[in-house]
Amino acid sequence: xxxxxxxxxxxxxxxxxxxxxxxxxxxxxxxxxxxxxxxxxxxxxxxxxxxxxxxxxxxxxxxxxxxxxxxxxxxxxxxxxxxxxxxxxxxxxxxxxxxxxxxxxxxxxxxxxxxxxxxxxxxxxxxxxxxxxxxxxxxxxxxxxxxxxxxxxxxxxxxxxxxxxxxxxxxxxxxxxxxxxxxxxxxxxxxxxxxxxxxxxxxxxxxxxxxxxxxxxxxxxxxxxxxxxxxxxxxxxxxxxxxxxxxxxxxxxxxxxxxxxxxxxxxxxxxxxxxxxxxxxxxxxxxxxxxxxxxxxxxxxxxxxxxxxxxxxxxxxxxxxxxxxxxxxxxxxxxxxxxxxxxxxxxxxxxxxxxxxxxxxxxx
Amino acid sequence: xxxxxxxxxxxxxxxxxxxxxxxxxxxxxxxxxxxxxxxxxxxxxxxxxxxxxxxxxxxxxxxxxxxxxxxxxxxxxxxxxxxxxxxxxxxxxxxxxxxxxxxxxxxxxxxxxxxxxxxxxxxxxxxxxxxxxxxxxxxxxxxxxxxxxxxxxxxxxxxxxxxxxxxxxxxxxxxxxxxxxxxxxxxxxxxxxxxxxxxxxxxxxxxxxxxxxxxxxxxxxxxxxxxxxxxxxxxxxxxxxxxxxxxxxxxxxxxxxxxxxxxxxxxxxxxxxxxxxxxxxxxxxxxxxxxxxxxxxxxxxxxxxxxxxxxxxxxxxxxxxxxxxxxxxxxxxxxxxxxxxxxxxxxxxxxxxxxxxxxxxxxxxxxxxxxxxxxxxxxxxxxxxxxxxxxxxxxxxxxxxxxxxxxxxxxxxxxxxxxxxxxxxxxxxxxxxxxxxxxxxxxxxxxxxxxxxxxxxxxxxxxxxxxxxxxxxxxxxxxxxxxxxxxxxxxxxxxxxxxxxxxxxxxxxxxxxxxxxxxxxxxxxxxxxxxxxxxxxxxxxxxxxx
Numbered sequence: 001x002x003x004x005x006x007x008x009x010x011x012x013x014x015x016x017x018x019x020x021x022x023x024x025x026x027x028x029x030x031x032x033x034x035x036x037x038x039x040x041x042x043x044x045x046x047x048x049x050x051x052x053x054x055x056x057x058x059x060x061x062x063x064x065x066x067x068x069x070x071x072x073x074x075x076x077x078x079x080x081x082x083x084x085x086x087x088x089x090x091x092x093x094x095x096x097x098x099x100x101x102x103x104x105x106x107x108x109x110x111x112x113x114x115x116x117x118x119x120x121x122x123x124x125x126x127x128x129x130x131x132x133x134x135x136x137x138x139x140x141x142x143x144x145x146x147x148x149x150x151x152x153x154x155x156x157x158x159x160x161x162x163x164x165x166x167x168x169x170x171x172x173x174x175x176x177x178x179x180x181x182x183x184x185x186x187x188x189x190x191x192x193x194x195x196x197x198x199x200x201x202x203x204x205x206x207x208x209x210x211x212x213x214x215x216x217x218x219x220x221x222x223x224x225x226x227x228x229x230x231x232x233x234x235x236x237x238x239x240x241x242x243x244x245x246x247x248x249x250x251x252x253x254x255x256x257x258x259x260x261x262x263x264x265x266x267x268x269x270x271x272x273x274x275x276x277x278x279x280x281x282x283x284x285x286x287x288x289x290x291x292x293x294x295x296x297x298x299x300x301x302x303x304x305x306x307x308x309x310x311x312x313x314x315x316x317x318x319x320x321x322x323x324x325x326x327x328x329x330x331x332x333x334x335x336x337x338x339x340x341x342x343x344x345x346x347x348x349x350x351x352x353x354x355x356x357x358x359x360x361x362x363x364x
Numbered sequence: 365x366x367x368x369x370x371x372x373x374x375x376x377x378x379x380x381x382x383x384x385x386x387x388x389x390x391x392x393x394x395x396x397x398x399x400x401x402x403x404x405x406x407x408x409x410x411x412x413x414x415x416x417x418x419x420x421x422x423x424x425x426x427x428x429x430x431x432x433x434x435x436x437x438x439x440x441x442x443x444x445x446x447x448x449x450x451x452x453x454x455x456x457x458x459x460x461x462x463x464x465x466x467x468x469x470x471x472x473x474x475x476x477x478x479x480x481x482x483x484x485x486x487x488x489x490x491x492x493x494x495x496x497x498x499x500x501x502x503x504x505x506x507x508x509x510x511x512x513x514x515x516x517x518x519x520x521x522x523x524x525x526x527x528x529x530x531x532x533x534x535x536x537x538x539x540x541x542x543x544x545x546x547x548x549x550x551x552x553x554x555x556x557x558x559x560x561x562x563x564x565x566x567x568x569x570x571x572x573x574x575x576x577x578x579x580x581x582x583x584x585x586x587x588x589x590x591x592x593x594x595x596x597x598x599x600x601x602x603x604x605x606x607x608x609x610x611x612x613x614x615x616x617x618x619x620x621x622x623x624x625x626x627x628x629x630x631x632x633x634x635x636x637x638x639x640x641x642x643x644x645x646x647x648x649x650x651x652x653x654x655x656x657x658x659x660x661x662x663x664x665x666x667x668x669x670x671x672x673x674x675x676x677x678x679x680x681x682x683x684x685x686x687x688x689x690x691x692x693x694x695x696x697x698x699x700x701x702x703x704x705x706x707x708x709x710x711x712x713x714x715x716x717x718x719x720x721x722x723x724x725x726x727x728x729x730x731x732x733x734x735x736x737x738x739x740x741x742x743x744x745x746x747x748x749x750x751x752x753x754x755x756x757x758x759x760x761x762x763x764x765x766x767x768x769x770x771x772x773x774x775x776x777x778x779x780x781x782x783x784x785x786x787x788x789x790x791x792x793x794x795x796x797x798x799x800x801x802x803x804x805x806x807x808x809x810x811x812x813x814x815x816x817x818x819x820x821x822x823x824x825x826x827x828x829x830x831x832x833x834x835x836x837x838x839x840x841x842x843x844x845x846x847x848x849x850x851x852x853x854x855x856x857x858x859x860x861x862x863x864x865x866x867x868x869x870x871x872x873x874x875x876x877x878x879x880x881x882x883x884x885x886x887x888x889x890x891x892x893x894x895x896x897x898x899x900x901x902x903x904x905x906x907x908x909x910x
Contacts, residue, residue: 067710144894153709157844158890164841165886327725334718338711
């Protein structure tokens, strides 16, 4: 696979900046002018996880024309799989000191682990679940939806209904995932203290590597023959079908892949922010992820990463300085980007002569 | 008595004949007068005689007779007896001692010099009889509500001693509702009494079977030692009542479902116009509803301050105002934002979502983040019962309101020239433009109409939901589901979709709980849309695919 300048730049920055942040955090003493505080490291890690979600959204929206308003559901499911592992690592250090059961189960008066918590104490199992659960849900949902040719707005609305149903379900205490409060107060991951600077830095670098890997996979997929068909499906689905392709199969594969990518993002997100609760399923979160992609530039992959980091950096800054105005700014951003910047930030660079961004045409 | 006193002296006089004739005449008159009004004077006099006799047994009888007589003074006399304020003289007259120590005549209620009196004494049997008697006496109260309560009390006590009073009250009763209640009470008494005939018992069981509520069921189930035929009738009645109760609970679920469905319909009707007819995905639709609710709040605040006399009618003012406020905001949105995005539904979705964030935050800045109190007018509060159904007025009005809104909307689309133009533009925009219709203006008005209806929905929702900046968000997903489920571009489909979803939800709720019911409905909807991607009533034709 040949990489162009945009790809090298994306990979370089995605690896480089987190690496520098992590090194400065580890190598310099706390008082030094060059020292990067740990909260910055955690924040950067969070942005990278959101970038994975944005990349997943861009893969389906930018290249298959599926506007998912429920992608945060896959992200949150991956997060819950990791959260379960982290919960089990607390062991007897919880408030109730129960070595076997997480605190909220003791609180609910449960006496044994539900069957779906079995195995969650093994890290490889948790990672596997973070991949399989979002993937399986996406595959089942997508198989039903694409087979019956639910497209466009209808698909968007039922993806939103999906995440809304999951939101309601995870709010229930009976589900066995901590209900309203979710899971938090984690102690360690793979034996390392989850609060420690070094763990945080390692997680940041790991997130950067994961994001790069996802970027390369997504780039490979969309540039392959498979990806060309996918773009054809996005632009004129019926014509592609008449040419003898089966759009539902192409969509299902990319949809499932995208859900798995979002799940990985969620699994890395939870140890870095230290909490997972049902609000991650809120429909608003999924729509926000779509706007990250729109800001960066739909159908560019690099733009998704750029958009996610830029918007979230803006959010952190805004909520710190003018907390009341963040929603105005976000809302205005939605409107501004759709009206005046339909190709996103990447579209600005593409305007230079001789450098067309390949696959931005016919954004429907 | 004067004639009797003079008779010993009569032989001494020569006019004996005259005297005899007078005596005869006196006795005749007395006999006629006694015979002519026995029902009026007798029972009370008998009761008074019994009460003043001094023996416990006859006092007991007297209490019962007094109740059965229906005398207007009965309550006062028994009340006095209960408080130990009833006195008698050996000549069988009764007096009630006042708090200040004076006496009044028991039957007349006027002050009187009582002379040498003794208290009427009571034992525990009489005290029990008096309690029942006072209950029975309320059966004769001039107030309908009091008679109703009394009949219900007799029904619950089912004390055989109340039977004579009850029969008497039934004869006099004119109010049909109270009469029915009294008949039920009598049925209970008959069944509880050991002496009733089997035929009466059977009749009584059928009366209670007709009543058929939980009290009647409880009473019938508690009966024992009945003749076999009666026991069989009771078993039959219990089954019938249970079946009826089941039917009523189904009816109640349908009512709740209709009520939820009409709320969904109100929220979705505007969307059926903007999304269904125009194809615009307006994620800020919920905020139009929210603005309507806040308009109601503002109208109430204003009227509370300036025209408190008309406060009860505030909702009537809020409905058109909410339509206008939300409608004009809708027109502004269409002209400034949405018209640039026609033909790009997904971009419209994102832009209007952004708009919804801005509107929410704006309302939060103006009114604050807390819930606002919107009052429910008195004429919308309370509930009424229809058979085994409890119908709350506010829900009832919302069902009516949504029916009116829907009818108005359909009429507007069908019969007004604006409606005609709207349909023309929807069906073939370019042809409509060629016919001289200003399509951009029609687009703006159509969007304004949909938004205005959302605003009116907000007035209704302000009565049953919290008025907060997040009000709209909680309805947006449901509204979209309703429109998609019913079939886009079809108001009847939207109606049927809303009512179906409401009723299914309410039938699932008792089985699964509110949250799970909602989840199940969402999952069912997702599966339904997989089967029929264009909803229950899809539009047909080539325009659909575009």
